[in-house]
Amino acid sequence: MTLNHQKELYQQVILEHNKKPRNFGKLSPSTHFAEGYNPLCGDHLMIYLDINKDNVVERISFEGDGCAISRASASMMTSAVKGKSVPEVLSLFQEFHDLVTGTLNPEEQAHHLGKLTIFSGIWQYPSRVKCAILAWHTLKGALEQKNSVSTE
Amino acid sequence: MQTVPNLRIIGTAQHKTAIISFVLPNIHAHDLGTLVDEEGVALRTGHHCTQPVMKHFGVPATSRASMSFYNTREDIDRLVKAILQAQTLFPD
Numbered sequence: 001m002t003l004n005h006q007k008e009l010y011q012q013v014i015l016e017h018n019k020k021p022r023n024f025g026k027l028s029p030s031t032h033f034a035e036g037y038n039p040l041c042g043d044h045l046m047i048y049l050d051i052n053k054d055n056v057v058e059r060i061s062f063e064g065d066g067c068a069i070s071r072a073s074a075s076m077m078t079s080a081v082k083g084k085s086v087p088e089v090l091s092l093f094q095e096f097h098d099l100v101t102g103t104l105n106p107e108e109q110a111h112h113l114g115k116l117t118i119f120s121g122i123w124q125y126p127s128r129v130k131c132a133i134l135a136w137h138t139l140k141g142a143l144e145q146k147n148s149v150s151t152e
Numbered sequence: 153m154q155t156v157p158n159l160r161i162i163g164t165a166q167h168k169t170a171i172i173s174f175v176l177p178n179i180h181a182h183d184l185g186t187l188v189d190e191e192g193v194a195l196r197t198g199h200h201c202t203q204p205v206m207k208h209f210g211v212p213a214t215s216r217a218s219m220s221f222y223n224t225r226e227d228i229d230r231l232v233k234a235i236l237q238a239q240t241l242f243p244d
Contacts, residue, residue, distance in 0.1 A: 010241055042203070042206070044212075069182070069183070128186060
């Protein structure tokens with residue numbers, strides 16, 4: 001049970017991104033920004049984006065406080081969306097959302113999630129889904145010019 | 153619980169009740185909560201709707217074990233064991 005659990009949720013990739021998050025820090029100047037907050041659990045993060053004239057995410061960063069799942073998810077998200085166009089990012093948001101809520105089976109359905117499928121087991125831990133998705137909701141908020149996002 | 157390396161108990165008044173809030177470096181309370189849950193131990197984790205107190209103590213969240221008359225020494229041993237096991241996943 002324990003081994004399964006650790007294998008599902010706390011895999012090495014997640015632990016490593018938690019310890020050494022990619023694209024961590026403030027981005028200045030940035031073209032888009034949003035602050036995400038999960039008031040029930042207290043997770044809090046900021047997403048900064050620099051989107052170029054071709055509507056492509058040229059640079060992205062995040063900062064904030066949160067658990068290993070939320071930090072790793074934010075870190076992996078920044079790596080995944082860098083270099084993608086805004087419509088591609090929005091479609092990836094939807095795929096990630098469906099993955100962590102258990103409506104997309106990465107082994108049976110087509111997707112562009114790549115390494116992000118590591119979060120596929122999280123829908124079995126309902127209280128932790130919000131940890132994984134906060135960064136993505138905040139990113140979507142930044143793209144939609146909503147400066148403040150709450151997952152409640 | 154104080155035998156766990158680096159465990160810091162928040163709130164150490166004399167004659168306090170058996171409600172113990174604590175933090176560990178490297179492990180966020182929510183991660184600890186999920187990991188000890190798997191060992192059959194229920195902790196409450198997060199800011200406990202007391203954000204100003206969290207700010208005062210300079211922590212984002214705490215874990216909280218609430219002991220009562222029905223808890224046994226074995227329950228506490230199980231909690232300590234589960235915390236030590238969680239620590240192996242989050243080395244310094």
